[in-house]
Amino acid sequence: MQMGRLVRQTTAEALAALARRDADLARKQIERDRTIDVIHRRIETKAIETIARRQPVAVDLRELVGAVRIANDLERIGDLAKSICKRVLLMDAPVHPDLLQPITRVSTPAMRQLGLVLESYADRDSGQALSVWSSDKQIDAAHAALLRELLTHMVEDPRNIVVCAHLLFCSKNLERIGDHTTNIAESVHYLVTGQRLDGERPRGEDLSFWRAPSLDLPA
Amino acid sequence: MQMGRLVRQTTAEALAALARRDADLARKQIERDRTIDVIHRRIETKAIETIARRQPVAVDLRELVGAVRIANDLERIGDLAKSICKRVLLMDAPVHPDLLQPITRVSTPAMRQLGLVLESYADRDSGQALSVWSSDKQIDAAHAALLRELLTHMVEDPRNIVVCAHLLFCSKNLERIGDHTTNIAESVHYLVTGQRLDGERPRGEDLSFWRAPSLDLPA
Numbered sequence: 001m002q003m004g005r006l007v008r009q010t011t012a013e014a015l016a017a018l019a020r021r022d023a024d025l026a027r028k029q030i031e032r033d034r035t036i037d038v039i040h041r042r043i044e045t046k047a048i049e050t051i052a053r054r055q056p057v058a059v060d061l062r063e064l065v066g067a068v069r070i071a072n073d074l075e076r077i078g079d080l081a082k083s084i085c086k087r088v089l090l091m092d093a094p095v096h097p098d099l100l101q102p103i104t105r106v107s108t109p110a111m112r113q114l115g116l117v118l119e120s121y122a123d124r125d126s127g128q129a130l131s132v133w134s135s136d137k138q139i140d141a142a143h144a145a146l147l148r149e150l151l152t153h154m155v156e157d158p159r160n161i162v163v164c165a166h167l168l169f170c171s172k173n174l175e176r177i178g179d180h181t182t183n184i185a186e187s188v189h190y191l192v193t194g195q196r197l198d199g200e201r202p203r204g205e206d207l208s209f210w211r212a213p214s215l216d217l218p219a
Numbered sequence: 220m221q222m223g224r225l226v227r228q229t230t231a232e233a234l235a236a237l238a239r240r241d242a243d244l245a246r247k248q249i250e251r252d253r254t255i256d257v258i259h260r261r262i263e264t265k266a267i268e269t270i271a272r273r274q275p276v277a278v279d280l281r282e283l284v285g286a287v288r289i290a291n292d293l294e295r296i297g298d299l300a301k302s303i304c305k306r307v308l309l310m311d312a313p314v315h316p317d318l319l320q321p322i323t324r325v326s327t328p329a330m331r332q333l334g335l336v337l338e339s340y341a342d343r344d345s346g347q348a349l350s351v352w353s354s355d356k357q358i359d360a361a362h363a364a365l366l367r368e369l370l371t372h373m374v375e376d377p378r379n380i381v382v383c384a385h386l387l388f389c390s391k392n393l394e395r396i397g398d399h400t401t402n403i404a405e406s407v408h409y410l411v412t413g414q415r416l417d418g419e420r421p422r423g424e425d426l427s428f429w430r431a432p433s434l435d436l437p438a
Contacts, residue, residue, distance in 0.1 A: 048284060051267060052274045065267060072291070151381060158374045165370060165387060172388070 003039045004118040007074045007081070010036065011114065011177065014081040015107050017088045018170060019100065026085035036078040043071040059194070066191035070121065073180040073187070077114070080173040080180075087166045095163050102149060103167060106142045106174045113139065113181045121188045129188035132181065133197055139178035146171045222258045223337040226293045226300070229255065230333065230396065233300040234326050236307045237389065238319065245304035255297040262290040278413070285410035289340065292399040292406070296333070299392040299399075306385045314382050321368060322386060325361045325393045332358065333396065336403045348407035351400065352416055358397035365390045 010029050017026040047064045050056070056064060113132050120128035150164040150171070186197045229248050236245040266283045269275070275283060332351050339347035369383040369390070405416045 048270060048280070051270050052276075052280065055271045055274070057271075061267070061271065151384060154373065154380045154384075155377045158377065161373050161380070162370060165373075165384070168384060168387070169391070 001118070001122055003036065003043065003071055003074050004121065006032070006036055006039070007078045008111075008114055008118060010078055011081040012111060014084045014088075015111070018084055018103070021088060021091065021095065023089055026088035029085045030082050033078050033082045036075060040071050040075040044068055059191075062191040062194060066187045069187045070184050073183045077177050077180050080177050083173050084170050087170055091163060091166055093163065099150075099153060099160065099163060099167065102146055103171060103174070106139060106146055106171050109135075109138045109142060110174045110177050110181070113178060117181050117184045117188065120185065124188075124192050126189045126192040129185040129192070130197070133185040133189065136178050136182040139175060143171050143175040143178075220337070220341055222255065222262065222290055222293050223340065225251070225255055225258070226297045227330075227333055227337060229297055230300040231330060233303045233307075234330070237303055237322070240307060240310065240314065242308055245307035248304045249301050252297050252301045255294060259290050259294040263287055278410075281410040281413060285406045288406045289403050292402045296396050296399050299396050302392050303389050306389055310382060310385055312382065318369075318372060318379065318382060318386065321365055322390060322393070325358060325365055325390050328354075328357045328361060329393045329396050329400070332400045336400050336407065339404065340407045343407075343411050345408045345411040348404040348411070349416070352404040352408065355397050355401040358394060362390050362394040362397075 010032050013025055014029045016022065017029065047068045051061070051064055054060075113135060116128060117132045119125070120132060147168060150168050153160045154164045189195070189197050229251050232244055233248045235241065236248065266287045270280070270283055273279075332354060335347060336351045338344070339351060366387060369387050372379045373383045408414070408416050
């Protein structure tokens with residue numbers, strides 16, 4: 001939970017750094033990623049030592065394996081937040097708010113889901129974990145809509161290309177944060193109930209616009 | 220090693236599917252990713268059971284933890300190959316070979332490093348693992364150069380934007396395959412020697428071109 005809180009705060013501040021183009025705040029989050037990595041390593045070591053010493057079974061073993069898996073996904077969310085911060089440092093030209101603002105349509109559901117899944121872990125609430133797992137499609141749909149919008153801006157004005165390419169990657173990072181959040185929901189559901197959430201998770205992505213002819217390209 | 224061979228073959232065929240724009244081959248690799256996930260799960264379960272039952276210490280424990288970590292990185296490489304295949308399915312407009320061919324400057328070193336790190340694991344060769352770890356900068360540099368080239372194509376002709384955006388993501392996926400290969404090298408080095416490769420790994424990325432003014436943008 002301590003690692004979860006830190007990763008969540010780092011992700012929120014990475015997004016604030018992006019919104020405000022705040023290089024100092026971005027640098028702080030990049031620095032903080034080392035702390036996240038240290039905590040990750042410590043959780044993994046402690047869990048493996050406990051498995052080796054105590055030979056746990058059933059729910060105890062699921063708790064330990066669950067902690068290792070969740071810490072692993074949290075570490076990757078931390079990396080994705082760091083990746084957004086590195087882009088903030090590279091984006092030193094002015095960016096029109098019309099380009100920057102729409103990313104909140106992806107980041108808002110992503111941050112909400114991350115908060116909810118950490119709560120479900122704290123409360124051992126498999127129902128809430130299942131609800132997070134089912135809602136990933138909202139983030140995917142928001143990401144797909146944003147990609148379309150950014151590509152349109154690129155086509156309309158080549159001066160937008162570099163900044164929109166940065167934002168494409170930021171949006172992709174948020175979509176991947178959503179995927180890791182969904183993985184955590186699976187781990188929580190498994191450690192509480194002993195049952196895997198199998199089958200393809202629901203996806204809200206409509207990526208058909210990526211097919212070139214559907215974009216309104218200039219002749 | 221079985222999982223490593225499968226992931227390596229899947230990645231090679233994903234790249235062949237991209238080069239030839241071969242949708243059937245791409246679909247086959249996407250299907251194969253399920254097998255990779257099953258093997259991954261099996262390795263993880265087996266290693267944890269063994270840790271719980273046998274209470275291994277020193278090199279035996281490092282072998283088991285190493286196997287879990289390496290399987291985890293291989294699974295992620297498989298996901299990145301799948302992501303390239305999904306793009307192949309979306310890229311149904313014709314693509315000029317001048318846009319497609321340069322990605323081999325990133326994929327060739329990435330595939331070579333992946334082959335070498337699997338060899339270093341099979342041979343318990345910490346020297347070769349160290350050499351893979353030190354060479355990741357070549358992939359990063361090739362990726363950075365390709366990004367610059369793709370952004371330039373986008374600026375020059377808006378009709379290139381959609382396909383170049385796909386290729387930006389493919390190149391990024393290859394750079395991340397390189398990162399996971401480097402993680403595997405760290406795991407091999409650790410399991411053989413008991414010593415961590417600490418410190419920042421050498422990076423060959425020069426991403427300064429991402430700053431908008433350095434790109435030769437039309438007025």
